[in-house]
Amino acid sequence: MRLAAALLCAMGMLGVVQPASAALGGAPMTTPSGASVNTTSGSAASTVARQAAQSTSSSTSSTSSTSSATYTVRETTLVNGTAVREYLSSAGTVFAVAWSGPQMPDLSALLGTYFPQYVAGVQASRANGVRGPGAVESSALVVHSGGHMGAFSGQAWLPSALPSGFSTSDIQ
Template identity: 60%
Template sequence: MPSRFRRAVLHASIAVPSSLFAVLPAYAVLGGSPMQTPSGATATTSSSVARAAATGSSTSSSSSYSVIETTLETGTVVREYVTTSGTVFGIAWSGPQIPNLSDLLGGYFPQFASGVAASHTAGVRGPASVEASGLVVHSAGHMGSFFGQAYVPSALPSGVSSSDIK
């Protein structure tokens, strides 16, 4: 498949309104509550502990969070990173179909869409990447293999870095 076509498919899957994504319901909202497990999907939860060195001390403090991994009916896996208070601070996905980013990003989706549109206007093509102070999203892939991550930098718990969201 020519790379020009793959980029067009990726661009279309990101820039087209939610009507394209109607076949892949996912109900997580970045900055909100974890998704309800969609019909036909399976979910598992695991706890993680992040460790950060305390400033000026050799002791460490820990903050725990949960990772909810949902395998959608399509085979796409969505991982939600959830604080102990129940707020989704990061999301990662991988699989044969891109999940509904409008649903996953919630109120952050317009900022993502504007960032992608600005990149395209500037002539940048390829993987979708938005890095702003309030939102970071990386989405890439090709037909049958999509992956990405999204997180709110200010919402990362102590000891958690962007590399933990995968």
């Protein structure tokens, strides 16, 4: 609990933490006052096709897919300049989030019910002498968070909720 309090305190010292009520595994965030939103669509099949095209330089490759998992990327730029990208399944559930900008978003709001798992993972890393960016990797949750004053970034995703064929390298 001390680490969670320290994390929240540190985020508070960076300035006013912008509210972001998205929750990993839940519904997308409600757009905060003054924020702007941009939405784009993606397809896991197009990700697979793009990767195949990159790996085959001289041979012709054809990808056939009868059903491709589609997803939506919803980018919200907060008033403080931080961008939060939510990756939504076709059912409208957030399966991944990414952030970048001058201030950390409220990770407890972004990670929702997974926040305690993140805090426990960071605490375990610190207890083992690991210093540096906050990284938690388990079968249920992956979070990479880091940066420095004025330039923060990170990604979080639920491995079991990723659409078939979706590449985590697309979470940016």
